[in-house]
Each structure stands twice: as structure tokens, then as C-alpha cells.
Amino acid sequence: MHLDPRVPDGPLETKWSDHQFDMKLVNPANRRKHRILVVGSGLAGASAAATLGEQGYEVLCFTFHDSPRRAHSIAAQGGINAAKNYQNDGDSVYRLFYDTIKGGDFRSREANVYRLAEISANIIDQCVAQGVPFAREYGGLLDNRSFGGAQVSRTFYARGQTGQQLLLGAYSALERQVRRGTVTVLPRTEMLDIVVVHGRARGILTRHLVTGKLERWVGDAVVLATGGYGNAFFLSTNAKACNVTATYRAYKKGAAFANPCFTQIHPTCIPVSGEYQSKLTLMSESLRNDGRVWVPLQAGDARQAQDIPESERDYYLERKYPSFGNLAPRDISSRSAKEVCDEGRGVGPGGLGVFLDFADAIRRLGVDTIKDRYGNLFEMYERITGEDPYVVPMRIYPAVHYTMGGLWVDYNLMSSLPGLHVLGEANFSDHGANRLGASALMQGLADGYFVIPHTLGDYLASTKLETVDTDHPAFTTTETEARNQIERLLAIGGSRTVDSFHRELGKILWEHCGMARSEAGLKRALELLPELRQEFWSDLRILGSGDELNQALEKAGRVADFLEFGELMCRDALHREESCGGHFRVEHQTTEGEAKRNDERFAYVAAWQYAGEDKEPILNREPLTFDNVQLATRSYK
Amino acid sequence: MKLRLKIWRQQGPHAAGEFVSYETADVSPDMSFLEMLDVLNETLQLRGDVPIAFDHDCREGICGSCAMMIDGVPHGPQKSTTVCQLHMRHYRDGATIVIEPWRAKAFPVIRDLVVDRGALDRIIQAGGYISVATGNAPEANGIPIGKDMVDRAMDAAQCIGCGACVAACPNASAMLFTAAKATHLGLLPQGQPERSHRAVNMVRQMDLETFGGCTNFGECSEACPKDIGLEVIARLNADFLQATLKEREGA
Ligand SMILES: Cc1cc2nc3c(=O)[nH]c(=O)nc-3n(C[C@H](O)[C@H](O)[C@H](O)COP(=O)(O)OP(=O)(O)OC[C@H]3O[C@@H](n4cnc5c(N)ncnc54)[C@H](O)[C@@H]3O)c2cc1C
Numbered sequence: 001m002h003l004d005p006r007v008p009d010g011p012l013e014t015k016w017s018d019h020q021f022d023m024k025l026v027n028p029a030n031r032r033k034h035r036i037l038v039v040g041s042g043l044a045g046a047s048a049a050a051t052l053g054e055q056g057y058e059v060l061c062f063t064f065h066d067s068p069r070r071a072h073s074i075a076a077q078g079g080i081n082a083a084k085n086y087q088n089d090g091d092s093v094y095r096l097f098y099d100t101i102k103g104g105d106f107r108s109r110e111a112n113v114y115r116l117a118e119i120s121a122n123i124i125d126q127c128v129a130q131g132v133p134f135a136r137e138y139g140g141l142l143d144n145r146s147f148g149g150a151q152v153s154r155t156f157y158a159r160g161q162t163g164q165q166l167l168l169g170a171y172s173a174l175e176r177q178v179r180r181g182t183v184t185v186l187p188r189t190e191m192l193d194i195v196v197v198h199g200r201a202r203g204i205l206t207r208h209l210v211t212g213k214l215e216r217w218v219g220d221a222v223v224l225a226t227g228g229y230g231n232a233f234f235l236s237t238n239a240k241a242c243n244v245t246a247t248y249r250a251y252k253k254g255a256a257f258a259n260p261c262f263t264q265i266h267p268t269c270i271p272v273s274g275e276y277q278s279k280l281t282l283m284s285e286s287l288r289n290d291g292r293v294w295v296p297l298q299a300g301d302a303r304q305a306q307d308i309p310e311s312e313r314d315y316y317l318e319r320k321y322p323s324f325g326n327l328a329p330r331d332i333s334s335r336s337a338k339e340v341c342d343e344g345r346g347v348g349p350g351g352l353g354v355f356l357d358f359a360d361a362i363r364r365l366g367v368d369t370i371k372d373r374y375g376n377l378f379e380m381y382e383r384i385t386g387e388d389p390y391v392v393p394m395r396i397y398p399a400v401h402y403t404m405g406g407l408w409v410d411y412n413l414m415s416s417l418p419g420l421h422v423l424g425e426a427n428f429s430d431h432g433a434n435r436l437g438a439s440a441l442m443q444g445l446a447d448g449y450f451v452i453p454h455t456l457g458d459y460l461a462s463t464k465l466e467t468v469d470t471d472h473p474a475f476t477t478t479e480t481e482a483r484n485q486i487e488r489l490l491a492i493g494g495s496r497t498v499d500s501f502h503r504e505l506g507k508i509l510w511e512h513c514g515m516a517r518s519e520a521g522l523k524r525a526l527e528l529l530p531e532l533r534q535e536f537w538s539d540l541r542i543l544g545s546g547d548e549l550n551q552a553l554e555k556a557g558r559v560a561d562f563l564e565f566g567e568l569m570c571r572d573a574l575h576r577e578e579s580c581g582g583h584f585r586v587e588h589q590t591t592e593g594e595a596k597r598n599d600e601r602f603a604y605v606a607a608w609q610y611a612g613e614d615k616e617p618i619l620n621r622e623p624l625t626f627d628n629v630q631l632a633t634r635s636y637k
Numbered sequence: 638m639k640l641r642l643k644i645w646r647q648q649g650p651h652a653a654g655e656f657v658s659y660e661t662a663d664v665s666p667d668m669s670f671l672e673m674l675d676v677l678n679e680t681l682q683l684r685g686d687v688p689i690a691f692d693h694d695c696r697e698g699i700c701g702s703c704a705m706m707i708d709g710v711p712h713g714p715q716k717s718t719t720v721c722q723l724h725m726r727h728y729r730d731g732a733t734i735v736i737e738p739w740r741a742k743a744f745p746v747i748r749d750l751v752v753d754r755g756a757l758d759r760i761i762q763a764g765g766y767i768s769v770a771t772g773n774a775p776e777a778n779g780i781p782i783g784k785d786m787v788d789r790a791m792d793a794a795q796c797i798g799c800g801a802c803v804a805a806c807p808n809a810s811a812m813l814f815t816a817a818k819a820t821h822l823g824l825l826p827q828g829q830p831e832r833s834h835r836a837v838n839m840v841r842q843m844d845l846e847t848f849g850g851c852t853n854f855g856e857c858s859e860a861c862p863k864d865i866g867l868e869v870i871a872r873l874n875a876d877f878l879q880a881t882l883k884e885r886e887g888a
């Protein structure tokens with residue numbers, strides 16, 4: 001497979017503007033003749049569908065949710081970055097670019113990241129114009145907070161509900177287009193496969209979740225904005241329905257999957273409370289602006305937090321990373337928490353937790369200020385744990401949160417399968433091996449509002465598309481395959497529920513492909529996963545039928561894909577013999593336990609190509625060149 | 638803990654429904670309400686019963702998916718809390734709990750506890766937006782907006798669209814939902830040009846969707862997991878009245 005990133009020539013600063021000028025345009029009168037299939041209605045999908053609709057294309061927007069507004073993006077709490085430099089603290093497009101490249105541990109593509117930083121300011125303008133109620137200062141101007149991995153304040157926020165407000169903004173733009181007749185939203189409709197005709201993505205196959213009806217949709221281009229695959233681990237901060245099916249099926253149809261092992265473990269989540277645990281709840285990283293992370297100095301110290309004197313506490317992030325302190329990037333903070341817990345210094349039930357303490361901040365700023373900044377997060381914590389964080393420190397522990405890996409895309413956001421474009425968390429493009437806080441919302445909206453509306457036009461204007469309808473044999477075959485899979489799942493009649501398989505998969509991945517990975521562990525996982533997959537296909541029990549609302553059946557399809565995909569994650573993690581960002585290989589660390597990157601061997605994107613059932617996937621490499629930043633050891637000390 | 642659950646089971650939109658009783662043991666006080674249902678569903682499947690269908694996704698009280706009447710109260714007994722955030726520590730051992738779907742003509746039942754809330758999307762389509770095309774936005778700090786004003790807009794903008802207000806209302810009115818959106822946008826300078834139109838169009842759509850009229854019971858705000866206050870309804874009424882007066886004078 002030839003991977004051409006199609007990065008435009010010229011200096012970094014003018015690549016995007018020059019490219020915009022060079023790209024071909026679709027005549028406005030011809031746009032409605034092009035039908036675009038957008039799968040996903042989160043920040044990336046809703047913003048793309050709304051903007052393409054505004055431009056005059058015929059857009060169909062699919063979501064398995066009952067309303068586009070419920071996409072997982074709604075749950076983002078902390079904020080969205082933009083290089084506005086409102087605080088006059090030395091921020092600039094270049095600094096945001098640099099922070100993102102460095103934060104990603106030099107595993108992302110310079111040109112894409114620079115464009116993202118450049119566009120960031122327009123996003124804020126757009127959202128404010130839509131009525132997004134970002135927090136403001138008393139003078140009426142927009143307020144900012146700081147986030148991990150940056151020394152400037154460039155994060156815009158709407159209380160602890162930034163994702164909600166941004167998504168409601170994009171959703172309202174989308175619904176406006178529905179009213180205008182340019183966009184049709186198809187809720188409770190799950191994409192099961194991509195349809196490829198003569199090497200191009202020309203359609204999708206869906207299942208209507210209420211009636212079970214399989215439907216064929218033809219289009220001139222397909223846009224996937226289907227989110228991340230963190231739920232491969234079963235327990236994660238993602239919404240319950242997040243899954244890999246859309247991107248994994250695209251992979252099986254020829255789109256390369258890039259860096260699947262780059263997953264992010266978020267340092268501040270509420271610890272697990274029992275076996276029945278169904279998901280993990282994030283406590284926004286913004287809390288680390290004012291909360292101090294600590295554990296007792298002595299292992300096995302079972303005293304209550306308030307009974308442990310200052311001199312017997314270890315504020316380990318402040319100690320190890322004095323210049324970033326509690327705002328050290330996520331991968332580093334998470335690993336440090338694991339380390340202290342492995343040393344037996346963890347707190348709470350099972351010793352899998354560290355304190356996040358607001359006592360100092362409350363003393364310094366007063367309860368009211370803290371309430372103003374984090375009130376809803378504190379309430380959420382209390383609701384879940386029954387403990388009052390104004391009085392006792394929160395207990396937190398790392399949890400799977402975000403996936404940097406995703407379908408490989410070029411500069412125009414097109415995958416290696418022509419016609420298939422990928423936006424938001426579903427692609428791999430901007431965050432390298434580790435994403436900085438408040439950058440996913442930025443990326444999703446940059447892709448949807450500002451990149452795809454231009455690059456998709458270029459694709460349509462420069463491609464001669466043959467006429468295809470839904471009777472084409474490619475549609476028939478795809479539908480037959482999907483129907484067979486559903487029937488097969490229903491026919492197994494075994495003894496185990498789909499959740500029990502999903503939990504077991506999650507345990508294997510967390511154990512062997514989680515915060516610390518080793519050759520032996522990954523090889524073990526690669527033995528366990530096929531066994532589990534086999535058991536799944538012989539002992540699964542799904543009741544009910546395929547022509548009604550059947551939530552267990554929906555899940556089973558998704559878990560079937562997760563089971564295969566988990567292997568791809570482990571394979572990728574095994575091949576990458578270095579530590580970088582969220583990928584920590586225990587064999588590759590410094591004597592101080594910091595990650596040791598290997599730029600000579602691994603400064604590339606690993607793009608995996610499907611080779612057929614039970615065949616090892618093929619590794620393709622896109623070399624990463626750094627012309628504008630110097631490859632450096634990431635230091636936050 | 639041991640609980641007795643009476644849960645509404647209905648196989649499809651046109652099937653007749655009924656309450657079915659279940660006993661659950663092994664409920665931990667640290668479980669969320671939905672985790673308690675997950676555990677029940679695992680047991681049901683193992684003994685060959687079709688699991689109970691319910692909508693849920695974020696389980697963090699923000700997506701608005703989860704929706705059920707618990708002992709006659711939308712989202713259950715804890716104030717300002719969605720059912721996904723309700724925890725079993727609020728129940729006594731041995732309690733009986735009655736669980737049923739939202740009941741409203743505009744929200745037809747799809748299966749068990751799952752209802753169709755598409756009508757809420759159509760109310761937004763009728764005017765719940767500011768008409769601004771991508772790329773046309775002025776500099777964000779161009780219009781300063783007082784902190785108090787933004788805070789009030791944000792209070793209204795917090796609505797998660799779950800439909801609890803409709804389920805709580807004796808008339809099954811969607812007035813709180815509609816007014817929250819109109820207020821969020823109507824308080825901001827950007828939302829002024831379309832303010833009158835928005836009020837009229839959204840209210841008319843609400844009527845078309847067979848939601849009932851608002852007669853100021855106030856149950857909606859009581860049930861709202863995001864504490865949206867009744868003043869939003871007063872604002873929408875005022876906007877609506879003024880707009881329709883203008884319409885008549887213009888006619
Ligand atoms: C708890 C939490 C807090 C976060 N906080 C922040 C933050 O403060 N700042 C930040 O920048 N980022 C944050 N993130 C990350 C960020 O929210 C996500 O990365 C981002 O919202 C993803 O957006 P998306 O549009 O790519 O996908 P999603 O929002 O996940 O949307 C996916 C869409 O695709 C649809 N879909 C998926 N598969 C199919 C299919 N097969 N068929 C049909 N439809 C399908 C879904 O229905 C949905 O509409 C947070 C993440 C979590 C979990």
C-alpha cells in the first residue's frame with residue numbers, strides 16, 4: 001500500500017492558505033447533485049454535516065443515538081484550546097503547534113498540527129456567534145484556564161460542560177439545516193459496513209435499531225466521524241455505546257488503521273468501586289489547576305487523609321516535575337499514579353487511588369470560588385462516592401479515556417480508501433502518541449467546520465465518479481454478509497452474556513496493553529484473545545430476534561469487532577519497541593523510569609493494512625519528518 | 638440489599654404492556670441505579686428471559702439518554718439527579734420500586750422503558766438556533782457580554798433534553814424544554830435578531846407535536862435534573878405574546 005500524506009509544499013505557515021487556493025471547487029449549483037454520507041453526529045460529524053449542508057450538498061447524517069445531541073462529545077467537561085492569546089501570556093499559533101507536537105511525543109504530522117493550531121481561533125469565533133455561553137470575566141471578555149502540558153492559559157470553557165455547549169451549538173446548526181432541507185438526520189441507525197465499488201467508498205449499509213431493517217445508502221463520498229475505541233477496555237470514561245465498529249469495518253474494507261496502540265489513560269477518574277462497575281467517571285483535568293495530588297510517604301499508611309501531617313505526605317508530581325507540577329501531561333501523571341500505587345502507597349479500597357486535595361485552594365481562594373469553578377464536578381463526585389470533596393480530598397485513579405490511534409488519513413482527511421474521509425477522534429492525525437487536554441474538541445470542530453468542507457469539495461471536483469445505485473452487486477454482497485453475521489450471533493445459543501465477554505476482553509487489554517506494556521505480556525494477550533474470540537463465537541447467548549429493538553444484539557456486533565481489534569492493538573504495541581506518549585514499554589525506560597523514545601527506528605506512523613481473515617495484517621510506514629521543530633526528549637521537569 | 642422491582646414490559650410500539658415483578662438480591666449500595674438494572678439484565682439473560690430495554694449512554698448525567706419514572710417520579714427520588722447518577726445507597730433493603738417509561742402522547746413507547754423523543758429535535762429545528770453560517774463569525778471578543786448575563790444563559794443552556802419535564806407535567810407540556818432553549822439564546826446579544834420568530838416558531842411546533850399546553854403547575858422544574866427554573870417559561874411567554882401582538886398589528 002502506498003501512503004501518500006499529500007502535504008502541500010511551501011513553508012509551514014502558508015501551507016493551508018496556499019492549499020485552499022489550489023484546491024478545486026464544486027460549483028454551488030452542482031453541489032446538491034452530490035450526496036454525502038456522514039456517519040456520526042458528535043462534534044466532528046455534526047459540524048461537518050451542518051457546514052456541508054450550508055454549502056448546498058445533499059447530506060445524510062447517521063447516528064445510532066436517538067438524537068444527534070446525545071453523541072459522546074456531550075460529556076467533555078474541561079474545555080477547548082485556541083491560540084487567541086487573550087491572556088497576553090505569550091501564546092501564539094506556533095506555541096500551540098509546538099505544545100501539541102511535543103505533547104504528542106513527536107509522533108504526529110507537522111503540517112496537520114500546524115493547520116489545527118491556525119484554525120483554532122476561528123472555532124471560538126464560530127461558537128460564540130452560535131451562542132455558546134463560554135465563561136466570561138466581569139469585564140465581559142472571554143475567560144481562560146490552563147490545562148495539562150501547557151504553560152499558557154488558552155483553554156475556553158463553559159463551566160464543567162464545555163463539550164455539551166459546543167455540541168449543542170453544532171447540533172443547532174445541524175437542525176437548522178434539517179429545517180432548510182439540506183440535511184437529513186437518521187437517528188437510531190447504525191452503520192454496519194462500508195460499500196466499496198471499484199476501489200472507492202460509495203455507500204454504507206445500516207441497521208435500523210428499532211425495526212432491525214437493513215438498509216443500503218449510496219453516496220459520492222463517505223465521511224466517518226464515529227469517535228474513538230476506548231471501550232475496547234470495557235471500563236473507560238467513554239459513553240457506554242462508543243465502539244470501533246465503523247472504523248474497524250472500514251479497515252477490513254481497505255482503509256489503513258494507524259497507531260492503534262496509542263491510547264490515553266487519563267489520570268483523574270473516580271476509582272472502581274466493585275465488580276458490577278459499568279463505566280468510569282472522569283473528573284476533569286482542570287481540577288489539577290487547583291487540586292494537589294498526593295499519597296502518604298509510607299506504604300500501607302491507613303490513616304484518614306486529614307490525620308496525615310504535611311511532613312508525611314508526598315506531593316509526587318510537584319516533587320518530580322517542579323516546573324509543571326500538578327499540570328504534568330496525562331501520560332506522565334497517570335504513570336506516576338500507577339507507580340506510587342505499585343509501591344503500596346495508594347489510598348482507598350484496594351489501594352488503587354491517590355488523593356486530589358483542594359484544602360489549600362479552598363484556604364487560598366475561598367469555598368465560593370472553588371464552587372464557581374468546579375461546583376458541578378464536586379457534586380458529581382459526591383453523588384457517585386457519597387463523599388464530600390469540600391471536606392475530604394477526592395480519590396482518583398487513571399482510566400482509559402481517549403484513543404489517539406485511528407484510521408490513517410492524508411492532509412485532506414481522506415483515508416487510504418479513496419472517497420472515505422475520517423474526522424475527529426476516529427482518525428489518527430493530530431495527537432501523536434499522547435493528546436493534550438482540551439485538544440480533542442478543538443480537533444473535532446476544526447475537522448468538521450473548517451477542513452472537510454474544503455477538502456471534500458476538492459475530492460468531488462477532481463474525481464470522475466461513475467453512476468452507482470443500491471442494486472450494485474457490491475451492496476448485495478455487503479448486505480448478505482451483515483445479515484449472515486446477525487443470524488450467526490443469534491444462532492449460537494450458548495451460555496454467556498455479551499457483557500461477560502466484553503469485561504473479559506477489557507481485563508486482558510488493561511492488564512497487558514494498558515499503562516505499562518511488555519513483550520511477554522503482549523505475547524500472552526495475543527494468545528488469550530483468539531481463545532476468547534473462539535469462545536465468544538461458540539458460547540454467546542443472545543435472546544430475542546434481529547427484527548426488533550435488541551440492545552444485546554447491538555452490543556454483540558460491537559464486541560465481535562472489539563475482539564478482533566484488540567489483537568491489532570496488541571500487535572501494534574508489540575512491534576513498537578520504544579516508549580512514547582501513552583505507549584510505555586517497560587523494556588524501554590530510563591533509569592529514572594521515564595519513557596525512552598527511539599527516533600531512529602520509530603519516527604513513523606504505523607498504518608496497518610487488513611490482509612484477510614486469520615492472516616497477519618501488513619505494516620505500512622509513513623515516515624515522520626520534523627522540519628520545523630527539533631526532536632527533543634520530552635521534559636516537564 | 639434485596640429489592641422488589643415492578644418494571645413495565647412492552648415488546649414493541651403496538652404491543653400491550655404490563656408490569657412484571659422481579660426480585661433482586663446482591664444489590665450493593667455503591668451501585669448506580671442503572672448498574673442495578675445491568676445486574677438484573679445479566680440474571681434475566683442467564684435464565685433465558687429477554688433483558689429490559691432502556692436508553693442510556695454517558696452515565697454521567699449529561700447526554701440526556703436515560704429516562705424512566707421511578708415510583709412515579711421522573712429520574713427517581715434524588716433532586717437534581719438523572720437516573721444514571723442515582724445510587725442505590727438512597728434505598729432501603731427490602732424496598733419495592735416501580736419503574737416505567739415516560740408517559741406522554743408525544744413520546745410513544747418503543748420498547749419497555751425506551752420512548753421516542755424525536756419531537757424535541759423537531760422543536761429545535763423550528764428555531765432553536767442562531768442563524769450563522771460557518772466562516773462568517775466576527776471576532777469572539779468583539780461583543781463583551783456581562784458575566785451575569787452569560788451565567789444566566791448558561792443556567793438555561795444546561796438542559797439535557799431528557800424529557801423529564803414532559804413526563805412530570807400533568808398536561809405533558811414541553812414548555813420548560815422549549816423555554817430553556819429560547820431563554821439561553823434570547824439572553825445573549827447574538828440571539829436578539831431572531832428572538833421573536835424563534836419564540837413563535839418553537840411554541841407552534843410544540844403544539845403540532847401534541848404536547849399539552851402549560852398551565853403553570855411547576856412540576857417540570859421540580860423534576861428537572863438540571864434545575865432549570867420556571868422563570869424561563871415566563872420569558873418565553875412574554876416573547877411569544879409580544880411577537881404575536883406584533884404579528885396581529887402587522888396584519
Ligand atoms: C468524559 C470525557 C471528557 C472529555 N473532556 C474533554 C475536554 O474537556 N476537552 C477535549 O478537548 N476533549 C475532551 N474529551 C475528548 C472528546 O470529548 C472526544 O474526543 C470528542 O468529543 C470526540 O468527538 P467525535 O465527534 O470524534 O466523536 P463522538 O462524539 O464520539 O461521536 C461519535 C458519533 O458517531 C456515531 N457513531 C459511531 N459509530 C457509529 C455507527 N457504527 N453507526 C452510526 N453512528 C455511529 C455516534 O452515534 C456519535 O454520534 C473528553 C472525553 C471524555 C470521555
Ligand code: FES
Nearest residue numbers: 694696701703721
Ligand atoms: S445516561 Fe447520559 S444522562 Fe443518564
